[in-house]
Amino acid sequence: MGNVFVLDHPLIQHKITYIRKTETGTKDFRELVDEVSGLMAYEITRDLPLTEVEVETPVAKTKTKVLSGKKIGIVPILRAGLGMVDGVLRHIPTAKVGHVGLYRDPKTLMPVEYYFKMPKDISERELIVVDPMLATGGSAADAIQSLKKRDAKKIKLMCLIAAPEGVDHIQKEHPDVDIYLAGIDEKLDEKGYIVPGLGDAGDRLFGTK
Ligand code: PRP
Ligand code: URA
Numbered sequence: 685m686g687n688v689f690v691l692d693h694p695l696i697q698h699k700i701t702y703i704r705k706t707e708t709g710t711k712d713f714r715e716l717v718d719e720v721s722g723l724m725a726y727e728i729t730r731d732l733p734l735t736e737v738e739v740e741t742p743v744a745k746t747k748t749k750v751l752s753g754k755k756i757g758i759v760p761i762l763r764a765g766l767g768m769v770d771g772v773l774r775h776i777p778t779a780k781v782g783h784v785g786l787y788r789d790p791k792t793l794m795p796v797e798y799y800f801k802m803p804k805d806i807s808e809r810e811l812i813v814v815d816p817m818l819a820t821g822g823s824a825a826d827a828i829q830s831l832k833k834r835d836a837k838k839i840k841l842m843c844l845i846a847a848p849e850g851v852d853h854i855q856k857e858h859p860d861v862d863i864y865l866a867g868i869d870e871k872l873d874e875k876g877y878i879v880p881g882l883g884d885a886g887d888r889l890f891g892t893k
Contacts, residue, residue: 686859686861686862687863688851688855688862688868689727689863689864690865690867691723691724691727691864691866693723695723696720696866699716700845703716704880704881708888710890710891713888713889714889717767717844717885717889719771720844720866721768721769721814722771722774724772724842724866725771725772725774726775727864728840728864729756729775732752732754733751734749734750734752735749735751735753737749754810755780755805755810756778756809756810756812757781757802757803757809757811757812758772758776758779758812759782759784759814759827760783760813760814761784761785761813761815761823764815764817764886765814765815765816767816767885768816768842769781772812780809782802782811783799783801783802784797784799784800784827785797785798785800786798786826786827788819788876790875795823795826797830800830802834807834807836810839811836811840812839813828813831813839813840813841814843815827815841815843816843816885816889817843817846817881817885818841818843818845818846818850818863819846819847819877820847820849821849821850822853824843824850824854825854825858828841828857828858829858832858839858839861840861840864841861841862842863842864843865845867845868845869845878845882846865846869847868847872847878848871849871869881
């Protein structure tokens with residue numbers, strides 16, 4: 685079973701409060717999603733391997749550490765996942781970015797894939813799938829399945845807010861995937877929205893609706 689990490693850092697929790705508020709407009713919403721994603725990037729990269737190197741400071745030679753060159757891929761689920769890419773890239777600027785286009789059919793709540801474009805070497809990369817919302821979990825589960833079909837080996841999922849149903853879905857279908865969240869909410873409503881959640885992440889990010 686994959687691990688579930690809820691990142692309770694005060695800066696993350698503070699910004700999530702403003703992201704939730706109805707009166708937060710598109711500009712601030714977008715900036716806050718970007719900032720929280722950057723903060724979450726610290727935690728999601730905590731287990732990256734380091735290697736020892738020797739450097740010379742102005743004072744003496746010393747042994748110190750650098751990242752051991754593990755390749756990273758960031759995979760936003762369109763549209764709303766796009767809002768999380770720059771925050772992560774700020775800390776991992778050499779990461780490549782692949783895109784999965786999925787929307788939820790409003791009647792069935794089933795995900796429909798309309799776009800898939802990845803870096804060539806995804807099997808050699810650790811992939812971080814990003815999407816602000818993990819509701820039923822259908823979209824993230826499908827995106828992960830599509831990546832595995834193309835031979836992706838190591839995948840993590842990073843979302844802002846999840847419903848318990850979404851977490852269960854990923855743990856059942858993809859027990860090898862660790863999930864990183866800023867919060868787990870109460871439930872889903874009859875339209876598949878997370879309660880209390882933050883509303884429609886894509887609409888709030890891009891000012892549609
Ligand atoms: C939202 C969200 C997730 C999905 C979550 O996208 O960004 O991708 O719903 O729901 P699920 O866990 O029940 O699948 P949406 O389908 O609204 O598309 P959009 O980002 O293009 O607005
Ligand atoms: N998608 C969203 O954007 N918000 C939700 O609450 C559920 C799915």
